[in-house]
Amino acid sequence: MSLDARLVVRRGDFRLDIALSIGAGETVALLGPNGAGKTTALRALAGLTPLTDGFVTIDGRDLSAVPPEDRRVGVVFQDYLLFPHLNARDNVAFGPRRQGVDRRAAHAVAERWLDRVGLAGLGRRKPRDLSGGQAQRVALARALAVEPALLLLDEPLAALDARTRLETRAELHRHLAAHPGATLLVTHDPLDALVLADRLVIVEDGRVVQEGDAATVTARPRTDYVAQLVGLNLFRGHGDGHAVRVTDDLVLTATDIVHGDAFVAFPPAAVAVHPRQPDGSPRNTWPAVLTDIQRHGDNLRVRLAGPIVVAADITPAAAAQLDLRPGRELWAAVKASETRAYPAA
Incomplete structure (x- = not known):
């Protein structure tokens, strides 16, 4: 389940134009300063922002005209965006239910995922009763429960305090290593990128300015932003x-x-x-x-x-x-x- 995409999005005076390829089982971190186009790229992959030009293909299937709910894409947003009126189990079961799975089977899937992310027994808690780290794990379980071909993570650790961030980063690394599909991590934190990603892609002003493994990028920065980053x-x-x-x-x-x-x-x-x-x-x-x-x-x-x-x-x-x-x-x-x-x- 690999991704091949060229994302062209025009919004006013801003133009995003980047190519992205992510192999099956690979995690790529998309880094860049504020306003570089990271979140625009993620939303375009999810189908939430329309492309001006380009394409999105997963395993050769063109998804450019496919609505978001039919893309087999899992998304974890920065603020998690859990449904406040649903408990943790029903939040995780939401995706399978949308795919046509009956309620009992969807609840069974949700319970398995909650157990895998270390939240067994907390399925009946509402989002307001969860800590930041617990809410992040519910959001991850919800994204993975649909068995996504592409997993998109938008600053998934940014809302956590330093201690919870350290613990959750290690937990997230374990789940990403086991995910068979492609994963794109959008972040501004170089530590998150270095720990979680196999490859880095740096964007500035809507274009890719450098990419490669961590050793290559950190040894030979090519812009002031990358130099400051490392x-x-x-x-x-x-x-x-x-x-x-x-x-x-x-x-x-x-x-x-x-x-x-x-x-x-x-x-x-x-x-x-x-x-x-x-x-x-x-x-x-x-x-x-x-x-x-x-x-x-x-x-x-x-x-x-x-x-x-x-x-x-x-x-x-x-x-x-x-x-x-x-x-x-x-x-x-x-x-x-x-x-x-x-x-x-």
Whole structure:
């Protein structure tokens, strides 16, 4: 049960135009900033938003003109959208009943799914009597009870607190691994994507800007959004061997060899901050001005303006020694061995 689709949707000045392929048993995460078109894509696959152009096929069957209720698509929305007047069992049984299954058999299906998601014995509870994690699991059971060829998850963990999110993420991973159909996970959370998905597809402004497995995407980001998502400083320039010119006044050296249009990336932890121009091993140094400082885990993350704008992670002790404050003139340094360069094309 694989998906092959090209989704073209025009809404005012916005145009979504992306191709998606998801294999049987595969989970693909669709990531992107707000307004990128993620939810529009999900609704188009579900048949809730009409296509301007393109197609949606599952196992070769064109679903473009098929109404939502006949698509064998299960959807878990961000706010779950459980029917408030139905108990958990009847919420899960709703799909099988719509498929023509009689009430007793549909209730039996619902009870099995509630047991599988760890909610045995809670079938008579109304949505208002469920915790956030329990409501999410009922919504998942309801989506899976129709044996969907395509499972769509729209920010399924966003409404949960941190502790419940951790537990539910692990539970969701187990169910996705057992799902034989294709799964699309729409999320803005990179951790959800990395834990739950086999492959990442990044969309910006209605188009795909990067896709691949997690290792490929995180090692070689191709836009500022992706770089921020994976926690890297990213710059575009022109490569000439080990050197990449990123501005008229700054050339960065890397151990990689690139020629022509190229990206340079390095983590904030690789950026050393000095009160004056350093001597010795760093081959990449430039003057900078501190513009912002924030706590980041056990360290501090500072933003440095200059020929390039970079983020750097430093310890509180180092910050005290450097007398860091906005407007402070400093020097930034990155070793060539901690700088990655790769073709932009």
